Every structure is written in structure tokens, then in C-alpha cells.
Amino acid sequence: MASISSTSASHFDELRWLINIRRSLAEELEEEEEIEVPVSIFNVPKALMLTDPESYVPQLVALGPYHYWRPELHEMETYKLAAAKRTQKHLQCLQFHTLVENLMRFEPRIRACYHKYLHFDGETLAWMMAIDASFLLEFLQIYGIRQGKKTLSRMSAHNSILRDVVMLENQIQLFILRKVLEIQNSSLESADELLVSMLNGLSKELSPLRTMDHSVKIDVSTCAHVLNFLHDTIVPKLDEEQCETSEPEDNKTSDSQVPKQLLSESWNLVSRMKRNSFRIIKALLHSRPARVLLKLPLKIVSNLPGILILKQLIKHVFFPQDNEEREAKPDHGSGRNKPPPAEEIAIPSxxxxxxxxxxxxxxxxxxxxxxxxxxxxxxxxxxxxxxxxxxxxxxxxxxxxxxxxxxxxxxxxxxxxxxxxxxxxxxxxxxxxxxxxxxxxxxxxxxxxxxxxxxxxxxxxxxxxxxxxxxxxxxxxxxRWNVKARKFFKQYVYGSWQLLTLLAAIMILILLTFQTFCSVYSCSRVLRIQA
Structure with a gap:
């Protein structure tokens, strides 16, 4: 029986898919729908989602299909249905399902706006959009009434809805809002005027920067959704010169730069000689004979007071590879599921x-x-x-x-x-x-x-x-001269502490060896020093 029921269900799904395909191909789309619709509602890239998921995932209300079935957001469905009932009262003697039927004609356009494939049939998608659009429009109407805005903007629930409304994955198309307002107002011009006033009020509330001059009006017909409108009010339209990145002119060198480049090349040569000499000294100290010679005096004088501290210092300076190997061992458990590190541009604080x-x-x-x-x-x-x-x-x-x-x-x-x-x-x-x-x-x-x-x-x-x-x-x-001086000391003085410590340790080691030798043999007799 189970296999028979599953077979019939599969056959029903195939039949429904076939009916939807035939209806989509048979319908005569309006002229504006024949234009290719770009994707405008995306999934947040994983590299960004991992940094702070709560900033991208709605916490109170779902708008559109991406988060529609999350059980923790179902509590708001009651308020959304209440908004749909109030919308029906403004539809001028039309039933709510008439609005749904109007939206079903835009099914291909609605689906084309979403980056992810939507596992909904056309009727379910139209009902979802009609209800969510009713709720969103009722919420946005607050920003057409200044007194109501001042009252509700202090409520935590209102701020939670505000944050959900601007999330990338929680967007619905503005042309759906325009269609609902057009049916309510019997005029597309008045619908656009009302929608722009509400979106401008929302931008004033949410924009961290000062919005653009109100003399520059944004055409809502060119905006995909609320987040797109907010972006256009904050980010200016740039000229081609402002967008282009100038290429470095490596081959063009003025006469005034020749002495500067010569001095720079000379300094780089000295720096390379310094680094090469340091590598040679380091290689000699890491060789096996040098390690034996350096460790042998330590064993002789290890019982003297204060020598243990010097021993640890010399080991740290002469044989750092042991510590490096310990630090280089990967920690397989700590780096799991960590977000990528934030990168900063090179500019002073x-x-x-x-x-x-x-x-x-x-x-x-x-x-x-x-x-x-x-x-x-x-x-x-x-x-x-x-x-x-x-x-x-x-x-x-x-x-x-x-x-x-x-x-x-x-x-x-x-x-x-x-x-x-x-x-x-x-x-x-x-x-x-x-x-x-x-x-x-x-x-x-x-x-x-x-x-x-x-x-x-x-x-x-x-x-x-x-x-x-x-x-x-x-x-x-x-x-700046003070910045140059700070960098010089940091790079060539503070950065050379290992070399200075090495020289100091060698000098102390030589003196200790000489002291030990003098304690065994009479240095004054050998060197013929009179007491």
C-alpha cells in the first residue's frame, strides 16, 4: 500500500509540473515581463555568513521564500494574516484571491529574481507574496506618519522587524508592492508616490550615513527591493573616472627621482648583505660542531649560581628551532568551523x-x-x-x-x-x-x-x-620624520634584538669560560701578570 501511495503521489507531482509548464508557455506575458530579469535576491556568501550569522538570518519575521518554513518565525504569521485582512478592506470591493490571481501572472518574473531555486508551485508562491507584501506595506506606512514613527521606533520588537526587513535573504520585489498599491489606489503614479515616501522615511531611520539630497529622486521602478533602494540612497552614482583604477607607471621615471632611486638601491644592497651575513652566522651556530662546543661549557658551569637562567637564555637564542617546531604543530581541533579572518587595508589608525x-x-x-x-x-x-x-x-x-x-x-x-x-x-x-x-x-x-x-x-x-x-x-x-625615525628604530634596532642578544650571550660565555679556566690554572702565572 505504501508503494502504491508513493507512486500516485509521484504521478501527481509530475502532472502538476506538466500543467504549470504548459500554462507558463501558453500565457501571453506583458511587454515588461518579456525583458530579461536579473537576479537581485541572493543567498549571503558563506564567507560572510560565517562571520556573524545573526546579522544575515531573520530573527522575527520571514519575508519571501528563503526563510518561510522556519518554525521559530511562525509566530509572526498571525500578524501577517491580520495585515492581509486589513489589506482586503482597501481593495475596493475586490477579494484577496483576486490580488493573488494578479500576482500569479508574474510567477516567472518572481522566480527569476531569486538566486536559489524555489520549491513552491505558482499558487503557493503568489499567496506567500501577497500576504508578505500586505504585512510589509502596513509596516512601511508607519514612516509616512511621523508621530507613529517616533512612538514605535523605541520598541525593541519594532527594531527587530527593521533589521529583518533589510536582510539580503529576506527581500521581496518592489514591483509586487507597487502592484498591491496600484490596485488599492487605482493609479500607478499615486502608488509610486506613496511607496517612495515610505521608503524615504525608512532610509532616514536606517541609514548610518546622511542620505542623498531629496532633490535627487530615485525611480522605484528601477530598484529591485528595499535593500536596493537603501543602497541607492546611501551610495552615490560615480563617474567613470571615479570607478577606474589608474595603472602604475613603472617605466616613467623623472630626473628628480634618479638620485632617490640610487640611494634606495644602495640601501637595499646593504640590507641584503646584512641579511646574508646574519644567515651565515646563524647557519654556523646551528651546525653540529658549534652546538657541541656551545653546550660543553654549559655542562661544566651549570652548577654555578645564576647559570641556569643564562642556560635557558642561550638555548632560546641559539636553538630556537625546538620552539618553532612546537608552535608549528597544527591544532586540528581549534581551527574547525572558524570564519575567515578579517583583513584590513594598510593605513594608520x-x-x-x-x-x-x-x-x-x-x-x-x-x-x-x-x-x-x-x-x-x-x-x-x-x-x-x-x-x-x-x-x-x-x-x-x-x-x-x-x-x-x-x-x-x-x-x-x-x-x-x-x-x-x-x-x-x-x-x-x-x-x-x-x-x-x-x-x-x-x-x-x-x-x-x-x-x-x-x-x-x-x-x-x-x-x-x-x-x-x-x-x-x-x-x-x-x-614624516618622526614616523621615519620610529620605523627605523623598530626595524633596525628593535628588530635586531636577537643579534644583539646573541653577541651579548657569546661575550658572557667567553668571560665565564675564561673565569673557569682561571679558577683551574693560575692566569697570573700564565699571562705573567704581577699581583
């Missing part, structure tokens, strides 16, 4: 830049206004607001940019810049004093962890105007 004379000034614009003026030594950065929702917004904007097929990773490069200049809570405090960071988190340490936790994108991040700023900052900082 805020504290180091301030010590070298750099001034930080907040800008009135967005990311495109980030500049560094070497004449006035001024670093211009946009004001950024950090609150309970900022981490989720930042991470999902980066995930969206990394998943798109094209376009420069402008916002990702901005987060890498902030990650590079912020190392500790002191850096956050200094930027807060300059008015660049408006920190509404519990502490400066939490803000520093937020920026330091931003991992590098999975795609190559090259934005010409931001890379130029980073290059100019590094050039100014590295050519």
Missing part, C-alpha cells in the same frame, strides 16, 4: 594620524566627499551614526554589493577604510570628539568592535577615488 599632524573634519556630503588635502593636512570623512541597527545594515549592504554581478564596491571600500583607521576604542573616541562618529551604542569599545568585525568582501575591492585618498594619507604619514 586615527590616533597615529593625529600624532603625525592630520586633522579630521566631518563633511556635509556622502561617501563621494571623502578626501584628503595634503596642503592643509585635512582628512574629510562623512558623519556616521551608530545604533542598535547599524551592524545589520552595514553587513547586508556589503553582502548585497558583493553578490551583485557588476558595479564598483563603493560602500564595501568605505567600510574597509573605517576598519583600517579604527583599531581601538580610543580611535572611536577621537572621531566622536571630531563629530565624525555619532555613537549611540553602549560604549566606544562596542563601536570599535563593530568596525573591526567587518570582514573584507569576497570580491576584489577597487574604487579609484577612495584608493587615491588612502594612498595620499599613507604618503603623508610615511614621509
Amino acid at each position: 586615527v590616533e597615529d594620524l593625529l600624532k603625525s599632524g592630520v586633522r579630521f573634519i566631518p563633511t556635509n556630503g556622502n561617501i563621494s566627499k571623502i578626501t584628503f588635502d595634503p596642503n592643509t593636512v585635512t582628512f574629510h570623512l562623512p558623519t556616521v551614526t551608530l545604533d542598535i541597527n547599524t551592524k545589520v545594515v552595514l553587513r547586508n549592504l556589503v553582502a548585497y554589493e558583493a553578490s551583485k554581478a557588476s558595479g564598483p564596491l563603493v560602500f564595501t571600500r568605505y567600510t574597509e577604510l573605517m576598519n583600517g583607521i579604527i583599531d581601538t576604542e580610543q580611535d572611536v573616541k577621537l572621531l566622536s570628539e571630531k563629530g565624525i562618529i555619532l555613537n549611540h551604542l553602549k560604549s566606544d569599545e562596542e563601536a570599535a568592535e563593530l568596525w573591526n568585525g567587518m570582514s573584507k568582501s569576497i570580491r576584489l575591492t577597487k574604487v579609484a577615488f577612495l584608493d587615491k585618498v588612502i594612498e595620499d594619507v599613507n604618503k603623508y604619514h610615511n614621509y
Whole structure:
């Protein structure tokens, strides 16, 4: 009986699949549906998901098919159904299933927007979209009423929904919201006007940076979803010159650079000679005869006071390979399921830049206004607001940019810049004093962890105007005399402590050997020294 029932179920699935295929091919799609629809709702890349899963997985409400069947999110289905009932009252004497039937005509377009294959039939997918769109529109209407916005923005549940709404895997298409509003308002123009006002209010609430000038209106027909709209309000449209990365001109050398290059090559030659001589000394000390000769005096004088400390020091300096082998042994258990380490760009921290004379000034614009003026030594950065929702917004904007097929990773490069200049809570405090960071988190340490936790994108991040700023900052900082002196001492003095320790240990060893020899033989008689 079980085999018969499974066979009939399989036959039913095949029949339903065949009916859906025939209906899809027989339907005459509208002209706008004949246009190729790009994928816009992606799965978060695993490299990013491993760093902080809670920032990418909805915690309260599921919108769309990716997280629809998660049992911990079913509690919100009651509120979603209540929103659908209220939507039905505004459908102008139409039934809710009429809206569903309208959405079923867009099934191919809906499926094309999702990166993952959807295991739903057309009717189930249409009902899901109609209910989720009703809930999302009712939630977004709060941002058309300023009084309601001020009241609900302080509620923890409201903030949880806000974070879920901007997650990359929790998006539904804006054209579905437009279709629902069009049926309610009997006009596509009024529907778009209402939708833009709600999305602008949402952007004001969630945007960590100042949004674009309201005179620049964003066409909702070109935006895929809420996260896409938020990205377009924050990230400026760049010119081709700002997107292109200039190639280094290795073959072009001016006359003024010849002495500099000659001095640099001479210094590199001296450095290589130093390294080669150090390798020769190290190889001789690691040879078997040298090890025997060095260990033999230790056995003779090992019982003398204080010699045990010297013995450990000499072993650590002369025979470090034992420690290196111990440290090199892999720990098979500790590295399992660990996320990839976050990478930072090469740029000094805020504290180091301030010590070298750099001034930080907040800008009135967005990311495109980030500049560094070497004449006035001024670093211009946009004001950024950090609150309970900022981490989720930042991470999902980066995930969206990394998943798109094209376009420069402008916002990702901005987060890498902030990650590079912020190392500790002191850096956050200094930027807060300059008015660049408006920190509404519990502490400066939490803000520093937020920026330091931003991992590098999975795609190559090259934005010409931001890379130029980073290059100019590094050039100014590295050519300061105090920075040069610090680097010189760190590289050639502090970095040579092993060689200095080696020479000191050899000198002490020679003196101890000489002292032991003199204790056995009369040095004054041998050397003919008069007492």
C-alpha cells in the first residue's frame, strides 16, 4: 500500500509540473515581463555568513521564500494574516484571491529574481507574496506618519522587524508592492508616490550615513527591493573616472627621482648583505660542531649560581628551532568551523594620524566627499551614526554589493577604510570628539568592535577615488620624520634584538669560560701578570 501511495503521489507531482509548464508557455506575458530579469535576491556568501550569522538570518519575521518554513518565525504569521485582512478592506470591493490571481501572472518574473531555486508551485508562491507584501506595506506606512514613527521606533520588537526587513535573504520585489498599491489606489503614479515616501522615511531611520539630497529622486521602478533602494540612497552614482583604477607607471621615471632611486638601491644592497651575513652566522651556530662546543661549557658551569637562567637564555637564542617546531604543530581541533579572518587595508589608525599632524573634519556630503588635502593636512570623512541597527545594515549592504554581478564596491571600500583607521576604542573616541562618529551604542569599545568585525568582501575591492585618498594619507604619514625615525628604530634596532642578544650571550660565555679556566690554572702565572 505504501508503494502504491508513493507512486500516485509521484504521478501527481509530475502532472502538476506538466500543467504549470504548459500554462507558463501558453500565457501571453506583458511587454515588461518579456525583458530579461536579473537576479537581485541572493543567498549571503558563506564567507560572510560565517562571520556573524545573526546579522544575515531573520530573527522575527520571514519575508519571501528563503526563510518561510522556519518554525521559530511562525509566530509572526498571525500578524501577517491580520495585515492581509486589513489589506482586503482597501481593495475596493475586490477579494484577496483576486490580488493573488494578479500576482500569479508574474510567477516567472518572481522566480527569476531569486538566486536559489524555489520549491513552491505558482499558487503557493503568489499567496506567500501577497500576504508578505500586505504585512510589509502596513509596516512601511508607519514612516509616512511621523508621530507613529517616533512612538514605535523605541520598541525593541519594532527594531527587530527593521533589521529583518533589510536582510539580503529576506527581500521581496518592489514591483509586487507597487502592484498591491496600484490596485488599492487605482493609479500607478499615486502608488509610486506613496511607496517612495515610505521608503524615504525608512532610509532616514536606517541609514548610518546622511542620505542623498531629496532633490535627487530615485525611480522605484528601477530598484529591485528595499535593500536596493537603501543602497541607492546611501551610495552615490560615480563617474567613470571615479570607478577606474589608474595603472602604475613603472617605466616613467623623472630626473628628480634618479638620485632617490640610487640611494634606495644602495640601501637595499646593504640590507641584503646584512641579511646574508646574519644567515651565515646563524647557519654556523646551528651546525653540529658549534652546538657541541656551545653546550660543553654549559655542562661544566651549570652548577654555578645564576647559570641556569643564562642556560635557558642561550638555548632560546641559539636553538630556537625546538620552539618553532612546537608552535608549528597544527591544532586540528581549534581551527574547525572558524570564519575567515578579517583583513584590513594598510593605513594608520586615527590616533597615529593625529600624532603625525592630520586633522579630521566631518563633511556635509556622502561617501563621494571623502578626501584628503595634503596642503592643509585635512582628512574629510562623512558623519556616521551608530545604533542598535547599524551592524545589520552595514553587513547586508556589503553582502548585497558583493553578490551583485557588476558595479564598483563603493560602500564595501568605505567600510574597509573605517576598519583600517579604527583599531581601538580610543580611535572611536577621537572621531566622536571630531563629530565624525555619532555613537549611540553602549560604549566606544562596542563601536570599535563593530568596525573591526567587518570582514573584507569576497570580491576584489577597487574604487579609484577612495584608493587615491588612502594612498595620499599613507604618503603623508610615511614621509614624516618622526614616523621615519620610529620605523627605523623598530626595524633596525628593535628588530635586531636577537643579534644583539646573541653577541651579548657569546661575550658572557667567553668571560665565564675564561673565569673557569682561571679558577683551574693560575692566569697570573700564565699571562705573567704581577699581583
